[in-house]
Amino acid sequence: MIAETVCSAASAAGLGIVAVTAYRKRFLAATRIAAYSLVPVGLVMTGIVGWVADTAFSPSAWAGFVVLGGAWLLFMTTRAVERRGGGTRKERRAARAAQRDAVAPAASAPSLGPATRPAARRAATPRATGSGDDFSDIEAILKKHGI
Template sequence: MIAETVASAVSAAGLGIAAITAYRKRFLSATRIAAYSLVPVGLVMTGVVGWVSDIVFKPSVWLGFGVLGVAWLLFATTRAVERRGGGTRKERKAAEAAQRQAVAPAASAPSLGAATRPAAQPAPRAKAAAPADDFDDIEAILKKHGI
């Protein structure tokens, strides 16, 4: 009953403000204010306010929201672990098998005692190209265009 009274008062105040705005020849704003001021009365008339008040004041509803939150948290955690760990168990087993197959031929090759660089590290690049190489390229481009 209090919710209906408050909603009616808010709507009446909003309609009054809309009337004042329309009197000042700002019809677009007045129409928008009138639309917003009719929303509380519409919510009361459709029963949404009663439904929301039932949700707010029942502890079992809040426990239900808590259970839903825990379920969502578990889903999100498992998804994050799955992404970080390399996928599902089946995908990890397939990746391990592929890795074992790739390592097996390299392990059977005879070693000459020389240190080898791991495949994951790229070869070091030269710090700077010689200036003569740069000018040779530029000369070739200029000659190609007849300059």
């Protein structure tokens, strides 16, 4: 009963603010405020407020919320571990298969020791190709602005 009264009072106050806002010729804002003001009355009329009030004072409902929170926590933990570990089991299996396929042709070539991967080392270091083009663009911009 109190929840319904509070919701009705909140809606009435909101509609008062709507009247002031509309008086100031801010009709779009007044319409938006009216929409927000009517939500509490709509919740009371649908019975959701009564359900929430009954749920708020029920120990079994709170225990259910605790169980739902624990399930959500477990779900988020597994997602974090999965992302840190490199994806799902299927994705890790596909990555291992791709790695084996990439290593298999190289295994047939004669081994030259640890220096057989210079391409991988070169790919890891950034190249400085095209850096002259970047400076010419910057020079053109500076000349355009008279600097």
